[in-house]
Amino acid sequence: MKNAIVGQSGGPTAVINSSLYGVISKALTSENEIGTLYGMINGIEGFLQGDIISLNELFGTSELELIKSTPGSYLGSCRYKLPESFDDEIYKKAFETFEKYNIGYFFYIGGNDSMDTVNKLTKYAQSINSDIKFIGIPKTIDNDLVQTDHTPGFGSAAKYVASTLREICIDACVYGNTKAVTIVEVMGRHSGWLTGASALARNFEGDNPMFIYLPENAFSIDKFISDMKTALQTTNAVIVCISEGIHDENGKFICEYLHQATQDKFGHKMLTGAAKYLELTVKEKLGVKVRSIELNLSQRCAAGYISATDSQEAMYAGLYGVQAALEGESGKMVCFEREDQNGYVVNCVTKATELICNKEKTVPANYISENKHDVTQEFIDYCKPLIQGEILMPIKDGLPIFAIRK
């Protein structure tokens, strides 16, 4: 009987540990097929340094139940890309370690780069006739993986963004007759999925956030200022959402304008964002009250906004991945397919990581409004099911409690 190993990689999401829970639950109840389930500490990087623990002891513990609703990566993470050349010593070392631990199944929970790791290990395994099965389990708040309807992690991040925007819109409107612009910067360097989700915050047509700018289209600062000017003629509080990665028609990021405009004694560019630059520009050009808000880390770790749908799907993706490996699949990522019918039904399938790694899925044209500063109803219809449902957070002494690896 073979053993299995699981790791997490890249930026965490609020439900990346739900997927880990799925892998652990399925692996530890497959006692006829899997002996020990190991965990890589800090992904493939820690694995290569021999940082490996047994996860069997977690079975049936309250700690395992707690993992489900714990943000961050329970096993630790890394940002590590395997070398292109299979002649690199690293591959030999990795497979020696697999042999040492009698590994038959390898599960890697991550995004683009992590699928590249799964793909390379699969290829190398083929080249040396190893029969270890390599399976990728998707996660990213960016929702930018191809070949899957959506990715685990996106739904909860979208629920956080939409809920927080609804709160910010309420707060930003309390000073009735003061003209004010609030600019909220949402994560997303190349794809605007998460920024677009802010549209869910609206209570009625024309409600705030009135403007949503995605990085899929070139951003014009002049047009933005004129958009604000027009909106302020009929509305006092205008709330705007932008992706951190908005850029001009030459591909220059708007945050780079700030770096350029700013000379500081530190001798390096100021690492501050697009929203701050637009805040200063609105202040200069329009003279109204203006505030910028970076939603920052909470987008990927706010446990209070976990979508039950997202959490369950993340868990199921983990479980399905183990099942696929046991059935002999390798070099595959678990993908979601949405059934084309009434209601929201999602099925798991597997697709070759080769088709997925190093690719990015951006928001398609029919999800972006013609005026380029909003999303369409199709986008909203796509997103809405993903944020549904709440989970019961374990609370002690007024605060959420999380699983922390000893």
Add this chain to the structure above:
Amino acid sequence: MKNAIVGQSGGPTAVINSSLYGVISKALTSENEIGTLYGMINGIEGFLQGDIISLNELFGTSELELIKSTPGSYLGSCRYKLPESFDDEIYKKAFETFEKYNIGYFFYIGGNDSMDTVNKLTKYAQSINSDIKFIGIPKTIDNDLVQTDHTPGFGSAAKYVASTLREICIDACVYGNTKAVTIVEVMGRHSGWLTGASALARNFEGDNPMFIYLPENAFSIDKFISDMKTALQTTNAVIVCISEGIHDENGKFICEYLHQATQDKFGHKMLTGAAKYLELTVKEKLGVKVRSIELNLSQRCAAGYISATDSQEAMYAGLYGVQAALEGESGKMVCFEREDQNGYVVNCVTKATELICNKEKTVPANYISENKHDVTQEFIDYCKPLIQGEILMPIKDGLPIFAIRK
């Protein structure tokens, strides 16, 4: 029979509308003493412009129930200070309006400046022998009002800060062996109550956030860098909380250092904060990975983190204020007194607004650790009861629903 009027003023909190709910519920069930309950739209500023509505229609509606858990100021807010001189026409105008609406009771939910409004109106009323009763109901996330054990709004903001810090600490620790500093900026210009509440996030002694700097003590940038250097020798991920108002021994705000170090084409100082300056300094001096996070508006409007204790106390403060006015009190603010016994028991009393307005309560010395970069156990014991309990948020389609004034 007289009528009553209620208004909200200053920055909102997550439970300022709980106090409004308390006022509305008590006033509308005091049908033998109060005829109509009016609401000032945008506080005293809107009132002076005649922006007044009847709130009687809210009685028994689901909208009223929704107000309890709605952030922002349901009636709108203002930042408006009444003139010092009673000869100003404004006072005459205000009391003519009171007469027009047959007002006998005036309730104002707010902080420092709002208590100044209550105080001035009370004084003016005495000078013209008016028998209108003026009562202040406290609110502020800053917890900086004197004469009261704490203020409604602080507990929920503290719960938000502590919960979010716990999440950020989990997230910031996922990259095991990378040295990294995370600097979180918390609201509080002159008092560090809310920043101190981040200590509640710790799971054990020595846990993150490892450093907490309040504006009550002078902040030394050199000492900070040396604190970080020392900590990074034994810990990989160091998380720090600072108040936005930290300043050096000469009283110069740390954020001003950034403004000074930065020349930008806008011709005005960059309105960015202390955490950003410290991020750039850590990067320059220590060369480690560093991130700054401004918690920003969510501190005062995150409905998902409302403390049930805070919400109930806020409601009761509103109710108690109406009761006090009906019993003939005026020129008073509702204050909390904590019983000195086992368990947490709070009673309402009233105290003269004259003793309260324009004063600020900072964190006392015995709540700050000797090394000046932490709070003491006494501080934690003081804060802990205020964040207890959760409320059931009304949710629809996966998002919180809020009351919005038509």
